[in-house]
Amino acid sequence: MPSEYNFKHIEKKWQKYWYNNNIFECTEDPEMQKFYALIEFPYPSGAGLHLGHIKAFTSMEIIARKKRLEGYNVLFPIGYDAFGLPTENYAMHVKKHPRVVTDENIKQFKEQLQSVGYSFCWNRTVDTTDPHFYKWTQWIFLKLFEKGLAYKSHTNVNFCPSCKVVLANEESQDGICDRCGSEIVQKEKDVWFLKIREYADKLLDGLNDVNFPERIKIEQQNWIGKSTGAEITFKVKCDNESYDIPVYTTRPDTIFGATFLVVSPEHPILEKFADKIINAKEILSYRDIAKNKKEFDRVNVNKDKTGVEVKGLHAINPATGKAIPIFTADYVMLGYGTGAIMAVPAHDQRDWDFAKKYNLPIIEVIKGGDIEKEAYAAKIGGTMVNSGFLDGLTVKQAIEKIIKFLEEKGLGFAKTDFKMKDWAFNRQRYWGEPIPIINCPHCGQVPVPYDQLPLKLPDLKNIAPSKTAESPLSKCKKWLKTKCPICSSDATRETDTMPQWAGSSWYFLRYMSPFDENYAVNPDAYNYWGQVDWYNGGMEHVTRHLIYSRFWNHFLYDIGVVKFREPYLRRSAQGLILGADGEKMSKSRGNTVNTLDVINTYGADVLRTFILFIGDYEKPAPWQADGIKGCVRFLSKVWNLVDILCDDCNTSDLNLDALIKKVDEDYENIKFNTAIAALMSALNTIYARGKISKLEFKTILLLLNPVAPHITSELYLNIFNEYIEKATFPKFDESKLLFNTVEIPVQEAGKLRGRVIVPVDSEESFVLNAISELGLFKDKDILKTVYVKNRIINLITKPKS
RNA sequence: GCCGAAAUGGUGGAAUGGCAGACGCGGCGGACUCAAAAUCCGCAGAAGAUUAUCUUCGUGUGGGUUCAAGUCCCACUUUCGGCACCA
Numbered sequence: 001m002p003s004e005y006n007f008k009h010i011e012k013k014w015q016k017y018w019y020n021n022n023i024f025e026c027t028e029d030p031e032m033q034k035f036y037a038l039i040e041f042p043y044p045s046g047a048g049l050h051l052g053h054i055k056a057f058t059s060m061e062i063i064a065r066k067k068r069l070e071g072y073n074v075l076f077p078i079g080y081d082a083f084g085l086p087t088e089n090y091a092m093h094v095k096k097h098p099r100v101v102t103d104e105n106i107k108q109f110k111e112q113l114q115s116v117g118y119s120f121c122w123n124r125t126v127d128t129t130d131p132h133f134y135k136w137t138q139w140i141f142l143k144l145f146e147k148g149l150a151y152k153s154h155t156n157v158n159f160c161p162s163c164k165v166v167l168a169n170e171e172s173q174d175g176i177c178d179r180c181g182s183e184i185v186q187k188e189k190d191v192w193f194l195k196i197r198e199y200a201d202k203l204l205d206g207l208n209d210v211n212f213p214e215r216i217k218i219e220q221q222n223w224i225g226k227s228t229g230a231e232i233t234f235k236v237k238c239d240n241e242s243y244d245i246p247v248y249t250t251r252p253d254t255i256f257g258a259t260f261l262v263v264s265p266e267h268p269i270l271e272k273f274a275d276k277i278i279n280a281k282e283i284l285s286y287r288d289i290a291k292n293k294k295e296f297d298r299v300n301v302n303k304d305k306t307g308v309e310v311k312g313l314h315a316i317n318p319a320t321g322k323a324i325p326i327f328t329a330d331y332v333m334l335g336y337g338t339g340a341i342m343a344v345p346a347h348d349q350r351d352w353d354f355a356k357k358y359n360l361p362i363i364e365v366i367k368g369g370d371i372e373k374e375a376y377a378a379k380i381g382g383t384m385v386n387s388g389f390l391d392g393l394t395v396k397q398a399i400e401k402i403i404k405f406l407e408e409k410g411l412g413f414a415k416t417d418f419k420m421k422d423w424a425f426n427r428q429r430y431w432g433e434p435i436p437i438i439n440c441p442h443c444g445q446v447p448v449p450y451d452q453l454p455l456k457l458p459d460l461k462n463i464a465p466s467k468t469a470e471s472p473l474s475k476c477k478k479w480l481k482t483k484c485p486i487c488s489s490d491a492t493r494e495t496d497t498m499p500q501w502a503g504s505s506w507y508f509l510r511y512m513s514p515f516d517e518n519y520a521v522n523p524d525a526y527n528y529w530g531q532v533d534w535y536n537g538g539m540e541h542v543t544r545h546l547i548y549s550r551f552w553n554h555f556l557y558d559i560g561v562v563k564f565r566e567p568y569l570r571r572s573a574q575g576l577i578l579g580a581d582g583e584k585m586s587k588s589r590g591n592t593v594n595t596l597d598v599i600n601t602y603g604a605d606v607l608r609t610f611i612l613f614i615g616d617y618e619k620p621a622p623w624q625a626d627g628i629k630g631c632v633r634f635l636s637k638v639w640n641l642v643d644i645l646c647d648d649c650n651t652s653d654l655n656l657d658a659l660i661k662k663v664d665e666d667y668e669n670i671k672f673n674t675a676i677a678a679l680m681s682a683l684n685t686i687y688a689r690g691k692i693s694k695l696e697f698k699t700i701l702l703l704l705n706p707v708a709p710h711i712t713s714e715l716y717l718n719i720f721n722e723y724i725e726k727a728t729f730p731k732f733d734e735s736k737l738l739f740n741t742v743e744i745p746v747q748e749a750g751k752l753r754g755r756v757i758v759p760v761d762s763e764e765s766f767v768l769n770a771i772s773e774l775g776l777f778k779d780k781d782i783l784k785t786v787y788v789k790n791r792i793i794n795l796i797t798k799p800k801s
Numbered sequence: 802g803c804c805g806a807a808a809u810g811g812u813g814g815a816a817u818g819g820c821a822g823a824c825g826c827g828g829c830g831g832a833c834u835c836a837a838a839a840u841c842c843g844c845a846g847a848a849g850a851u852u853a854u855c856u857u858c859g860u861g862u863g864g865g866u867u868c869a870a871g872u873c874c875c876a877c878u879u880u881c882g883g884c885a886c887c888a
Contacts, residue, residue: 222883330886619806678823751869
């Protein structure tokens with residue numbers, strides 16, 4: 001009689017064995033096939049592990065353990081993405097240094113992760129705040145700078161006028177300061193950008209080469225937002241001066257309907273002709289109002305269009321040669337296209353609204369709509385009218401012809417544009433990687449020499465954000481003041497730090513050679529591990545981390561650091577774990593579940609099993625605490641299988657090959673819930689018959705091992721006298737997947753009427769014979785039969801005449 | 802507004818176009834127990850009938866394709882996620 005399953009004792013025992021003996025550490029071994037399984041490394045906040053981490057990590061944990069049993073050399077690393085706001089704010093709150101807080105949090109994370117029994121390669125752990133790590137983050141930045149992909153430019157930062165502090169976007173949701181609730185204003189500042197737009201096409205193309213879920217590809221495509229159109233020059237004549245306003249449009253065919261221009265309130269033409277514009281004062285005050293509008297209002301689609309005519313200036317429509325008025329309006333954004341549009345009110349609803357409000361002409365140039373009622377946004381397909389030499393053409397033909405026309409006149413050209421903006425690569429905060437640039441009064445922006453990396457963060461006592469919109473680093477004069485590496489003049493360091501997303505943009509490469517002092521990633525190690533085979537993470541990172549890290553990898557490919565353009569071969573994304581009420585877990589809702597409580601009450605194996613069993617891995621699922629009992633019962637049934645183990649019993653009611661196939665394929669297809677269900681079913685069969693063979697036991701332990709490694713390791717060692725990690729994941733025999741007989745449902749016009757049991761692969765006549773023996777359809781004539789071998793038979797009948 | 806995902810018993814969820822509700826939870830009945838917990842056995846979508854059985858209905862709504870539709874097509878409704886005056 002075995003003892004009751006004491007998970008506390010057994011789980012601790014195995015964790016000790018795994019971690020003290022480095023069971024999961026791996027080294028490059030050319031004899032073995034590699035497999036690189038990656039999870040998004042956690043941000044080590046003081047709150048510790050939550051269920052979201054567990055769900056995210058457990059999937060790759062299953063894959064990693066399974067691949068090891070299948071004989072792969074598995075890299076399944078862990079690290080910490082530790083720079084960032086929460087740590088910094090918490091550190092200030094408790095009056096400790098962020099370094100200290102980070103170290104404490106990492107220690108806690110490690111303990112908690114190990115209490116779940118994860119098979120990470122612990123001795124490759126990376127920490128983005130470690131100078132040995134961020135040395136290479138800075139190195140990559142300098143490479144980007146060298147290639148002209150990092151530049152400093154004017155932009156707005158979120159500034160809280162009450163706290164007098166620059167806020168990160170996540171601290172200023174909806175234009176409200178997180179800390180004091182005041183309205184954020186935009187403050188102009190020179191900050192760093194990375195030219196991710198230059199990689200937009202490559203990032204789009206690369207999606208063809210990777211196995212990502214379609215929803216992720218589509219989201220990235222939408223984020224990049226490629227559009228094709230034309231840039232067209234509208235000449236502005238004012239006295240004797242001539243000035244070009246380029247506009248971007250996706251519909252150059254509608255140019256004959258362009259009855260006015262609209263420029264954004266920040267457009268340079270307004271400054272340039274300030275003295276020529278009759279109502280310059282009105283224009284400037286409109287600009288100031290627009291500038292101070294909360295982003296939220298400016299972006300609100302439903303609000304009334306406002307704008308001001310720029311009096312004294314006119315633009316020439318290059319197709320018609322006619323002068324048209326110029327307006328400024330805040331529905332035109334400086335940051336997209338050229339910051340100016342040609343307004344075609346007949347065929348664009350926003351322009352139509354604006355034209356109606358300001359009583360501007362609306363000229364129909366594509367037939368088909370009723371432009372008195374609303375704009376007719378004809379897709380490719382209409383016929384051109386009122387369009388001079390374009391009349392009668394299709395939209396497609398018109399686009400070609402007008403672009404040719406404009407090119408010949410030097411007034412336009414075909415152009416693609418992207419919604420994605422360049423990556424604002426800066427924060428005015430302490431706890432981040434210092435940007436390794438020196439500002440020299442003579443030489444300008446000079447990179448810190450490579451041999452002086454890492455440029456370490458100075459040890460500041462006061463890390464509070466500055467009230468002057470400068471980084472706290474600017475207060476550290478000793479650090480700030482330096483010599484120019486080129487001309488040795490007195491110079492100052494760049495004081496902005498890198499954003500949250502810097503370290504995570506390349507950490508997966510560092511895992512391959514975490515301690516290499518000479519390379520970001522050691523070439524030999526890279527040649528072995530190459531691409532990440534499978535990367536699991538959250539949907540919330542699709543348009544941030546996932547796109548940033550693809551960008552950096554593309555760049556590192558272009559400069560020869562890595563051999564593959566795309567970093568990740570396969571990506572999956574877990575669905576959220578929701579509270580029992582079906583809402584997002586949050587402290588304010590009071591529907592959170594403490595991970596450690598679950599482990600203490602039920603054990604890590606139960607937690608792991610339940611979080612996978614709860615529903616489709618990729619869909620959101622509510623945590624229903626009652627449901628966990630099912631997994632407790634399941635594992636205790638596994639434990640008690642020993643009681644009914646028989647040496648040489650012959651069992652035929654459980655098809656082991658089918659079970660192996662089911663579980664194997666379900667794991668690979670991220671259908672963990674049905675894999676576990678299949679194992680539960682197998683146990684039901686076994687307990688109903690009351691005995692289990694050794695082969696069945698062995699198979700079930702191995703199949704279950706990735707999900708519940710503690711209990712299966714213990715049982716395997718006890719019964720088979722061998723460590724389970726030395727065993728091999730079971731394989732199935734394709735030829736043994738079916739039993740000798742099969743039950744065929746008998747339908748009449750699609751409705752179930754009965755069942756017959758026939759030998760596998762029976763012919764139709766045999767099945768029909770079996771049906772007539774049953775006595776079904778005695779009083780009916782069978783008009784037609786549809787028979788699918790081993791599956792179903794459907795009969796079309798009519799009453800006997 | 803645009804893009805994406807989803808809607809199945811009391812409940813979480815299963816179902817390569819082929820027996821809807823696998824596997825769980827909860828529920829009900831029984832066994833064990835002085836009793837309870839735990840455990841084990843059994844029942845269980847809804848309605849109806851001539852009730853050992855059988856029939857009809859049933860996967861958000863309305864149509865369609867098919868021998869056969871939760872699954873495919875068309876049109877909607879609702880919920881969730883993302884983007885959003887993107888020219």
